[in-house]
Amino acid sequence: MGASTMPRAGASRRGRRQRRAMSDINVTPFVDVMLVLLIVFMITAPLLTVGVTVDLPQTRAEPLPGQDEPLNVSVNAGGEVFLQDSPIDIAQLGPRLEAITQNNKEARIFVRGDRSVGYGEVMSVMGAINQAGFTRVALVTEFQEQAP
Structure with missing residues (x-):
């Protein structure tokens, strides 16, 4: 029989190099976690906006559907x-809305009036918005659950 080309058990492997330990950091899991956190913060950040405290009246009407983010104009108890x-003078409300919406008269504007504020005060705010040419103005209320 001829000589075998297979190394014997216990023979040294002279022709092969030893592999060194890899000292690089695998950043793929890190990037995956960062992307997930970025998405979570992008979704939750708009939900964390703090507004003016207003005690809204209640109604049984369903919310209006809409695609774009509305501007909020609030009238507090005072x-x-x-x-x-941001607090604003009612005389500056129209020009400021025009500047924010870039003169888009179809922008949605939600008016939130405190329950204790007079009807006339809320209507003067709506009048200023309407005088500026905005037509998509809505009053905001809290949804009232029906008693069984």
Whole structure:
């Protein structure tokens, strides 16, 4: 029989190199976790916006469907007017809305009036918005559950 080309058990492997330990960091799991966290924060950040505290009246009407994010104009219990979270004079409300919406008169605007504020004060805010040319204005209420 001829000589075998297979190394014997216990023979050294002279022709092969020893593999060194890999000292690189695998960043793929890190990137995956960061992307998931980015998505979570992108979804939850708009939900964490803090608004003006307003005690809204209640109604049984269903919410209006809509695709774009509306602007909020609020009237608090003291009769102060707020655009989003910033206090604003009612005379400056129209020009500020035009600047924010880039003169898009179809932008949705939600008016939130405190329950204790007079009807006339909320209507003066709606009048200022309407005078600026905005037509998609809605009053915001809290949904009231029906008693069984």
